[in-house]
Amino acid sequence: MPESTGSDRLTAFCRKVGTKPALLCDLSKLEWSGKEVDDADCHTIAEIISAGDPMVRPSLESLLLGYNKITAEGFDLIASALGNGSLQLLSELNLKYNDLAEAGSQALAAALAKGAVPRLEILNIYGNHVTDDGGAAILSAIGDGALAQAEELHLNDNALGNASVSALAKAAQSGALKTLRLLRLDANQIVDDSIGILAEALQGGAMPDLEKLFLQNNQLSDASKQALRDACEGRDLKLKL
Numbered sequence: 208m209p210e211s212t213g214s215d216r217l218t219a220f221c222r223k224v225g226t227k228p229a230l231l232c233d234l235s236k237l238e239w240s241g242k243e244v245d246d247a248d249c250h251t252i253a254e255i256i257s258a259g260d261p262m263v264r265p266s267l268e269s270l271l272l273g274y275n276k277i278t279a280e281g282f283d284l285i286a287s288a289l290g291n292g293s294l295q296l297l298s299e300l301n302l303k304y305n306d307l308a309e310a311g312s313q314a315l316a317a318a319l320a321k322g323a324v325p326r327l328e329i330l331n332i333y334g335n336h337v338t339d340d341g342g343a344a345i346l347s348a349i350g351d352g353a354l355a356q357a358e359e360l361h362l363n364d365n366a367l368g369n370a371s372v373s374a375l376a377k378a379a380q381s382g383a384l385k386t387l388r389l390l391r392l393d394a395n396q397i398v399d400d401s402i403g404i405l406a407e408a409l410q411g412g413a414m415p416d417l418e419k420l421f422l423q424n425n426q427l428s429d430a431s432k433q434a435l436r437d438a439c440e441g442r443d444l445k446l447k448l
Contacts, residue, residue, distance in 0.1 A: 214228075216250075216251060217251060217255075220248055220251040220252075223242060223243070223244075223248070224239045224244065225242070231255060234267070235267060235268045235269065236267075236268060236269040236271065237267065237269065237270050237271065238269070239271060239272055239275070240271045240272060240273040240274050240275070240301065240303075241273070241275070242275060243275065243276060244272060244275040244276065245275070245276040245277065245281065246276070246277060246278055246280045247281070248281070249277060249280075249281030249284045249285055250284055252284075252285055253287065253288040254288075256270075256285070256288045256289070256293055256294055257288040257291055257293055266296055267294055267296065267297055268296060268297060268298045268299065269297070269298065269299040269301075270294070270299070270300050270301070271299070271301040272301060272305065273302060273303035273304055273331065274304045274305075275304075275305055276305070277302070277305040277306065277307075277311075278306045278307075278308070278311065279306070279307055279308050279310035279311035279314065280310075282302070282305070282307055282311040282315070283310070283311065283314045286311075286315055286317065286318040287314075287318075289323040289324060290317065290318040290321045290323050291323075292321070292322070292323060294324060295324070295325060295326065296326055297324045297327055298326055298327060298328045298329065299327070299328065299329040300327060300329070300330055301329070301331040302331060302332050302335060303331045303332070303333040303361065304333065305334075306335060307336065307337055307341070308335070308336045308337070308338065308341070309337075309338045309340060309341045311335070311337075311341075312332070312335070312337045312338065312341025312342065312344065312345055313341055315332070315345060316341070316344035316348045317344075317348075319345065319349065319354065320348040320351065320353060322353065323353075324354070325354075325355065325356070326356055327354050327356065327357065328358040328359065329358060329359040329361075330354065330359070330360055330361065331359070332361065332362060332365070333362070333363050333364050333365075333391070334363075334364040334365070335365060336365065336366065337362070337365035337366060337367065338365075338366050338367075339366060339367055339368040339369065339370045339371050339396070340370060342362060342365060342366075342368075342370070342371035342374070343371045343373070343374040344374075345362075346371055346374035346375045346378055347377075347378070349378050349383055349384070350377050350378030350381055354383075355386070356386055357384060357386060358386055358387060358388045358389070359387070359388060359389040359390075360387065360389070360390050360391065361389075362390075362392055362395070363391040363392060363393045363394050363395065363421065364393070364394040364395070365394075365395055366395060366396050367392065367395040367396065367397060368395065368398065368401070369397075369400050371395075371397075372392075372397055372401035372404070372405055373401055373404055375392075376404040376405045376413075377404075379405075379408045379409075379413035379414050380408045380411065380413050382413075384413070384414045385414065385415055386416055387414050387417055388416055388417060388418045388419070389417075389418065389419045390414070390417060390420050391421045392420075392421060392422050392425070393421040393422060393423045393425070393447065394423075394424040394425070395424075395425055396425065396426065397426065397427065398425070398426045398427070399426075399427060399430070399431045402427065402431040402434060402435065403434070405438075406434045406435050406437070406438035407438070409435070409438040409439055409442075410437070410438040417442075417444055418443070418444060418445060419444070419445045419447075420439070420444060420445070420446050420447070421447045422435070422446070422447065422448055423447050423448055427448065432448045435448065
């Protein structure tokens with residue numbers, strides 16, 4: 208590891224998350240959910256995954272950091288490390304129930320735009336106080352082809368609204384989400400204004416592999432809900448409103 212990491216700091220972190228430093232290079236999954244990981248720990252995580260580090264993880268497939276105490280400040284370090292392109296084979300990134308907020312979601316969007324994780328299939332940012340602008344930035348990066356193999360997007364329990372849904376519809380219409388199977392947008396701040404463009408995309412055959420679309424616990428009128436049902440008619444799609 209680089210001198211800046213320090214063997215003591217790495218050892219302390221590995222003790223905290225329940226693994227051994229010697230095993231890090233051999234694991235395809237780093238399961239550090241619910242380990243009280245905080246911003247200070249993100250320095251160590253970033254150095255573990257950074258390109259050029261002796262412990263770089265080119266074969267890492269799953270990075271699971273849900274239910275921790277990571278804020279935008281700490282995640283910025285991880286996003287910078289991801290942006291270096293050291294995890295090209297990563298297929299799952301789970302950040303569920305942290306606190307990325309606006310700055311963290313923008314950092315994630317920037318990393319995605321760099322092509323940081325081109326093989327990512329599952330992105331979970333459920334419950335991260337992601338703003339509408341942050342969500343739109345992430346979905347715009349996806350629309351530009353950042354996640355061409357995406358199968359699941361867990362964007363629920365945030366503050367996404369019109370800008371995010373518009374970016375989603377644009378991405379869907381471009382064909383960027385053709386492999387998506389599950390889309391969770393429930394418990395956000397989505398209102399009627401953005402539903403027309405989403406319904407149009409769905410009716411036009413966008414996201415052809417989509418099996419589940421969750422939109423409950425938003426601020427949708429009965430008319431908007433019916434528009435979505437009509438758009439999904441004839442599709443083998445579970446729609447929750």
